[in-house]
Amino acid sequence: MxxxxxxxxxxxxxxxxxxxxxxxxxxxxxxxxxxxxxxxxxxxxxxxxxxxxxxxxxxxxxxxxxxxxxxxxxxxxxxxSNCGGKSQSPINIVTRKTLKDERLTPFKFDNYQQTFSNPIKNNGHSVQVAVPQTRTISGGQLPTTYKAVQFHLHWGTNGGPGSEHTIDGEQYPMELHIVHMKQHYADLTTALADPEGVAVLGFFYERSNSANKKYEPIINALKSIKNTNGNTSLSSISLSQLIPAEQNLTSYYRYKGSLTTPGCTEAVIWTLFENPIPLSMEQLLAFSELKFQDGKSMVGTFRPVQPLNGRKVYRSGGAVMLASSTLLMLAITTALGFSQPN
Structure with a gap:
């Protein structure tokens, strides 16, 4: 939409x-x-x-x-003033205008399965969780290895449209950002001085008929951080439990942009995955129970899409290649007269 x-x-x-x-x-x-x-x-x-x-x-x-x-x-x-730049995020991705790039190979996720119990905080603009920096990503045409720093979310009102990026004009209910910086940097401020110093993995959410049990630690914690600056200990979680299975992360979009909040620094390599994460309506509603600093409901926490200004958006070839291989195998099976089991 x-x-x-x-x-x-x-x-x-x-x-x-x-x-x-x-x-x-x-x-x-x-x-x-x-x-x-x-x-x-x-x-x-x-x-x-x-x-x-x-x-x-x-x-x-x-x-x-x-x-x-x-x-x-x-x-x-x-x-x-950076927020008036020419390479701002988020953007609307027009899929028919994306360019296929075979170099956008699958990512390598290291230590994403390891659990941690860091605090979860209402920072007045979103919900944020610091991540132990031993979690890293590489591959996917990234220039080097990047280590995770934090993750946060953006959402709409009572489960309505709220993602920052949109796909062909469609806005999902919520969007997850896992923020990484180049492995050799000690802090985000230093990394943001590098035009490719930060890599953010973005994931969309879709409404599901059933609750996503993997998200229960976060949903339960929201009740304790309704007010700005509220924080609480998060039950043991891992980054891998928050995102789709690794084999379902081969299809994604890539472009260069910025932070989506001030200072809007244009130093981010963006990766947006196609496969959404399911959450029930009740789980989505839990985020609208949070409060801004003035006590108003924390809703509509997304920046409107920004002009592309001539930038190129690329897409990986993983999902297409997988579909082609499946069709080829089906054609061979049919030609040989084999029947599929019931």
């Missing part, structure tokens, strides 16, 4: 409601008013517009109000 264009709630502030909002603007000046009156009205409009459009910290559109002044996504470049 296409994402609607975001609009600042205070732009159309003239209203006939009895209870005026803090952003109510005075009526336009009549031609009969004196020049002095017009100057006063103009000054009032300017001051109110400054008040209501906000300044300071960045926020998602769902957080913006005149009571909570912040830079919503369309004004993130005011919070950080």
């Amino acid at each position: 296409l994402i609607d264009k975001y609009e600042t709630p205070c732009k159309n502030a003239i209203t006939s409601e009895k209870n005026e909002s803090p952003c109510r603007f005075p009526a336009p000046a009549s031609p009969r008013r004196s020049n002095m009156q017009q100057l006063i009205v103009s000054a009032l409009l300017a001051s109110l517009w400054t008040l209501c459009t906000g300044s300071g910290d960045w926020c998602y559109q769902t957080q913006f109000s005149c009571a909570h002044q912040c830079n919503a996504p369309e004004k993130w470049n005011q919070a950080n």
